[in-house]
Amino acid sequence: MMMLVEPVPAFRDNYIWVIGNNQYAAAVDPGDAGALQEHLEERKLELVAILCTHHHPDHVGGNLALSKKHDCPVYGPAREQIPAMTSPVSEGDVVRIEEIGASFVVMDIPGHTSGHIAYLGEGALFCGDTLFGCGCGRVFEGTMEEMHASLSRLAALPEETRVYAAHEYTLLNLRFALEVEPENRILAARREKEERIAGLGMPTLPSTIGLEKGTNPFLRCEDPGVIRMAEMHCGKTTSGPAEVFSVLRRWRNEF
Numbered sequence: 283m284m285m286l287v288e289p290v291p292a293f294r295d296n297y298i299w300v301i302g303n304n305q306y307a308a309a310v311d312p313g314d315a316g317a318l319q320e321h322l323e324e325r326k327l328e329l330v331a332i333l334c335t336h337h338h339p340d341h342v343g344g345n346l347a348l349s350k351k352h353d354c355p356v357y358g359p360a361r362e363q364i365p366a367m368t369s370p371v372s373e374g375d376v377v378r379i380e381e382i383g384a385s386f387v388v389m390d391i392p393g394h395t396s397g398h399i400a401y402l403g404e405g406a407l408f409c410g411d412t413l414f415g416c417g418c419g420r421v422f423e424g425t426m427e428e429m430h431a432s433l434s435r436l437a438a439l440p441e442e443t444r445v446y447a448a449h450e451y452t453l454l455n456l457r458f459a460l461e462v463e464p465e466n467r468i469l470a471a472r473r474e475k476e477e478r479i480a481g482l483g484m485p486t487l488p489s490t491i492g493l494e495k496g497t498n499p500f501l502r503c504e505d506p507g508v509i510r511m512a513e514m515h516c517g518k519t520t521s522g523p524a525e526v527f528s529v530l531r532r533w534r535n536e537f
């Protein structure tokens with residue numbers, strides 16, 4: 283059976299990604315139990331696993347209520363406090379969901395939070411608040427160096443890997459990206475496409491690692507044009523990609 287992935291919108295701009303088939307479902311980052319429960323009932327799906335990427339309430343807020351209602355394992359980062367967690371996981375662990383016939387390898391990708399993880403498998407990457415469409419998460423708990431290293435690991439995945447980020451931030455991120463790279467034609471084409479999609483009320487996700495590498499400034503810290511713009515912005519030369527990343531991230535915070 284083919285693995286389907288569907289977004290359940292929650293709060294203002296979160297997506298709870300629902301992985302499954304026509305009978306069973308696993309939910310990634312169910313911040314809102316009600317929104318997910320409604321989807322499960324509508325589709326007559328049985329929840330068989332919860333996968334959490336990090337501890338922020340908009341990602342784990344539904345865990346308690348959902349795990350009371352459904353007898354299913356709750357996976358989450360071993361280094362963080364996750365409500366109702368039954369199965370702490372970290373780098374290299376494999377999450378196998380038999381009912382769906384899908385397996386995911388866990389990657390430690392600290393930066394946004396210090397224990398943030400991603401789930402990679404079946405050609406898909408569930409990366410929470412680390413990599414977004416044309417952007418990346420804020421660096422709250424980790425260091426800029428850690429976040430840069432985490433994003434570099436994601437950038438090294440196969441280009442066709444589908445990127446399921448946890449927020450719909452693509453259009454705003456595109457505006458910033460075009461500020462950094464006004465001459466990037468792939469970026470200009472992406473904005474046109476994403477504006478059309480968003481205009482129809484559809485999600486701009488998933489994207490792909492290949493598309494992000496061509497358009498996401500935070501994955502392009504070795505591009506001469508990006509380096510030049512970062513240096514112009516901070517008014518000094520930079521010592522390498524991690525510093526370029528740090529300049530871009532601070533710049534984005536004020537954007």
Ligand SMILES: [Zn+2]
Binds near residue numbers: 336338394411
């Ligand atoms: Zn977060």
